[in-house]
Amino acid sequence: MSEHERKLAEAQREHWQQTYGEHPGRYGEEPSEPAVHAAAVFRAADAHEVLELGAGHGRDALHFARDGFTVLATDFSPGSLEQLREAAEVQGVAERVTTAVHDVREPLPLADASVDAVFAHMLLCMALTTKEIHALVAEVRRVLRPGGAFVYTVRHIGDAHYEVGIGHGDDIWEHGGFAVHFFPRALVDHLAEGWILHEVHAFEEGGLPRRLWRVTQTVPR
Template sequence: MSTGHVELARAQQERWQTEYARHPHLHGTQPSAAARWAAEAFGAAGIDDVLELGAGQGRDALFLAQQGFSVHATDFSESALDQLRLDAQREGLDDRVTAALHDVRDPLPPADATVNAVFANILLNMAFSRAELRSLVGEIHRVLRPGGLFVYAVWSADDPCSGHWRELADGLSEHDGFAGRFFDDALIDELADRWRLDDTTSYAEGPRRMRRVALAKPNPAS
């Protein structure tokens, strides 16, 4: 895609590759708070398969598989996915977890209206331009079936670090080599255009203030 920060994105991809190669469980092995919540929401909706974007080394993919979901996990770091596959095999979950390299700035592989649920923890707040974010959320809308669910969690604009990181262009900021964006209500609402906005809870996770957002693709038949 030509709408984003190509050099920044390439540098970020290298950075993630390096960090994941150094640390087999960079984000730990416990599931995120958002994954725990999403498992309840997807289960209550009768959903049993999930597409996870920006899955990293798979702490949430493995958790969702342990909860009985079939998970297709993607990330743009091959070294993260290698670890995810290894752990899935070790835990006997490889029949329920598949993994594939994918950069979410490219169109999503699934055909229109074929996916039941999409999950993304701490992905949308990475180094994407606003145009890339709109395009990604549009792609998720395209691949979801009517009534399908999209749950994502991002850094909140309420986080104490927001405003202290080095400012980059387009609302992005940088700290210690990682670029990201802190989400406010205006951006959450902008991305919820064409969706039913079911949840925008604020919560704390480790040192971070987070926002969890649940979107449903409207089903004209209901």
Template sequence: MTTDKDLLDGQLEHWQRTFVANPEMYGPDPSEPGAYARDLFRREGMTDVLELGAGQGRDTLAFLRAGLNVTALDYASDALAGLERAAKASGHRAQLTAVAHDVHQPLPLPDASVDGVYSHMLFNMALTMSELDHLAAEVARVLRPGGLHVYTVRHTGDAHYGAGTAHGDDMHENGGFIVHFFDRALVDRLTPGCTLLDVTEFEEGGLPRRLWRITLRRSEAPQ
């Protein structure tokens, strides 16, 4: 089964080794969706942002430089330690809360405690459909009414979709990484308590990877 503990632990170890071996693998500049989210959050006058799967923090640092307070979650503690060092070196350590966390578990924040939630390919991790449902509900729970959720996913038009080792639920393993590829029906499904504002396709990397950037707004009142 895809949710077997050994399989999930293997993903953690693989990411930890990757970050240790490549401490600057993504470079210092924000990703395209990270820059989009930074500008959107700033235009909306937001203050507190939750980032899921912050990794080495190229988008986190862009949020911090824009004046946002960021709670950065990742299950690779080595990456978070590097992010904390980078935030301190840039003079933004006080704005950052870094927490080692597995998103299979409930998010470690109170209800309605953040203005925005952001993640870049975190929803593509080794998460079953029921686990994705739970994560989307958790994001809605921690968002304040009117808050924004911006996330990206590789979709079923990607070159790696259907390749490598299949793990069920449209999950496929290539190069040691398990990716849950999204179709449009799954995007529409993961909107509890939110309104879908935008789905924009873009490409990234050398393959290139084919992704959607998705923007949702938390409902002002419970649905």
């Protein structure tokens, strides 16, 4: 990691920690549309354990838990995970939710082929370099069991904020304090090499709106 990349990563960690501290439950209690889709995919694959990367304050992790899955929710913001744990207690699903502070630039703290399914809503398009994204997806594949499903979403280069604000190189642009890696389609295809790619679904979210892809892929059996 270069010095610029290190400083950007540290600044983003501090920015997210501050954001969750100042705006508890920032994204509301209702699950995202991709999480509802992912739960259906995971049920169809007979999954029982879900790893969520970048869980934030937990609206999606809690949805998976309410749906009967056992969930390991990770995020690099301790404050957001504290909010998640409190909400899990209130909703009566604390026994199905475990949290772990983790930066996805580091290897996942899990054994090989130990997880049924992985979900990541807009985590891969944070301030990660292309090299770091490839390493993360390799880690996801390592911890997934054969036939395991990976559902993730990313903002793409058709988004209104692409090439707006501060450019950090490698298609990473910072706007309003939030740095985003905007994905070209070629990157999605490269990340799916060696997987079974089921869909790349375009959708919109939020008031801008943000333009995203929802990607569903599985490890071959």
